Amino acid sequence: MRVTSSHFCQWEGVARPPLEHVRRTFCQRARRGPCLLVCSKRAAMGWNCSLRAFSTDPHAVEELFARGSLQQYLERLESEYMASQQRLQSAQASEEEVKGAGKRARELAPLVTELHGLRVKVQELEDIETLMKDEDADLRKLAESDWNSCQEDIRALKHKIISLVTPSEETDESDLILEVLAGVGGQEAMLFTADVFNMYRSYATYKSWHFETLEYFPSELGGLRHATASISGREVYRHLKYEGGVHRVQRVPKTERQGRLHTSTMTVALLPQPSEIHLTINPKDLRIETKRASGAGGQHVNTTDSAVRILHIPTGFVAECQQERSQLKNKSKAMQLLRAKLYSARLEEETTKRSYARKIQIGTKGRAEKIRTYNFPQDRITDHRIGKSLHDMRSFLLGEGSLDEMIQDLMEFADTESLLELLDNDTDSKQEALRDPLRR
Structure with a gap:
């Protein structure tokens, strides 16, 4: 009825x-x-x-x-x-x-x-x-x-x-690994990458999630070349999975003497953290190397082999960590990152087959499309997938209410697409059953 x-x-x-x-x-x-x-x-x-x-x-x-x-x-x-x-x-x-x-x-x-x-x-x-x-x-x-x-x-x-x-995804309740990488634009891209990384760190605090930095490679001018972090809490992956992709910034760099507007990019990837049930790794498939950490850290950095590099031989995926002074802690974090990379690769293959037609797709490191533009002269943030624009750049980069509003709208739009896709598939299945009496 x-x-x-x-x-x-x-x-x-x-x-x-x-x-x-x-x-x-x-x-x-x-x-x-x-x-x-x-x-x-x-x-x-x-x-x-x-x-x-x-x-x-x-x-x-x-x-x-x-x-x-x-x-x-x-x-x-x-x-x-x-x-x-x-x-x-x-x-x-x-x-x-x-x-x-x-x-x-x-x-x-x-x-x-x-x-x-x-x-x-x-x-x-x-x-x-x-x-x-x-x-x-x-x-x-x-x-x-x-x-x-x-x-x-x-x-x-x-x-x-x-x-x-x-419909909901089995990974919606998962914790995740956040990965940011500076793109086109040199030092300005690295400065923007640091802004975005700090924005997500603040958002984790805003949502009462746990945020832990796994890798952090700063640039000479205080920017960020590459970083990874672990974020855990209620529905972390559900909220952040659509943040993956290319983020573009348009602004006049501090180093620009002639006041010209520059366009730079950085990439965000969100890797769901698998449970032991979802992913098992054969220890024989791993090659683990240790070395002395580089960068700031005092004498301890130069005298102990605390940095850990793990290679997954069948896939070639590599995970490294040197954030901690303890080799055991670095090994644990590197394994956490490696597991997330392997699990994400498997999920991306499944997701590509299932939802290639959706306007909003889960962003991983391999996705190259521009998803959002941060226009500083116009004080405007635009998400190109849903055509939504917000103003007040400072408030948005604080990683609180404005960012949450954008994320909520993305989730709502994606849920609508998911439901309509389900209804279309249900209709197609019923029509196929009518054409083929043996299926009824």
Whole structure:
């Protein structure tokens, strides 16, 4: 059954109350004061699933809900839930079938609950709209007040439903390795690379994440040639995975005497940190070398072989670390970086096959497209994938609210693309099944 206002009350277990009962309730409320006919928002929204960040624009949610493909998909999931419940109660079902049905029913239960709640709310809204035409002026006024509240509840429930059916990636909860590399532009590119690295460090603090520098190679003028860092916390990779790619800066360098505008670039790569389950490395495939660290650090740097270099022989991937005074700590961090590189390479191959058509793609070191421009003379930051521009460069580079706003919009746009891709694939699968009777 499609989730439309004309069908909401047909869902089993939802009894439409007589209109006279609703009218009487409103009259009682008028005499007693503010008792809520419409369930409280918190009670109506109570649930245990974590929501995907999805567009808070009500028009975007309504447009998605108006799609026939979404309605058909929700209808199919609801039917699947009912079938799973019936299988659980069937005496003929095998132990394996019962186990599978129970798992699927648990997965779909939150969605079915929200669909039920939405139908109840739409039913209430229809009753309220009827009462808004009542001859009693006081009753009409109360109905108008509850109409706004009910509409808000309906929008929130639709938002939840879309969030529940939006696909998620298994790596969204992963920690990550951040890698920055200066590109075209010489010393100016290195100065900008340092700005971006510090921006993400500040953003990690803003989000209460843990940020640890693994490699840091500064330039002569205080810029940054190359650096890597480990970032861990709640949904780190989900938030930052679309930051990968080429970042372009347009500004007059401090070293420019004639005031000419220069364009420079730097590259950001985000490598998800795998668990032991997702990736295993054979020790025989590794060649580990130690050497004396270079750069600042006092006498200890020049007298101990604390720097570690690890080569993964089958792929040629290399990871190095010399940040710590301890060889064991450097080896641990180098292994952490190597694992992230290997895991990212595997994921990139899978992602390329799956989502090559998406406008927003996960950025890795291999991606060369320009994703964002930082225009200092115009005090403007523009993300070219979603066409969004923000002003106040200083605030953006602080790595707090402005950067978070841009990241949230990127996640919302990517979630919309992901959901539409899912609906298109679902439609294609059904059409293929109709063409090929053997698949049904």
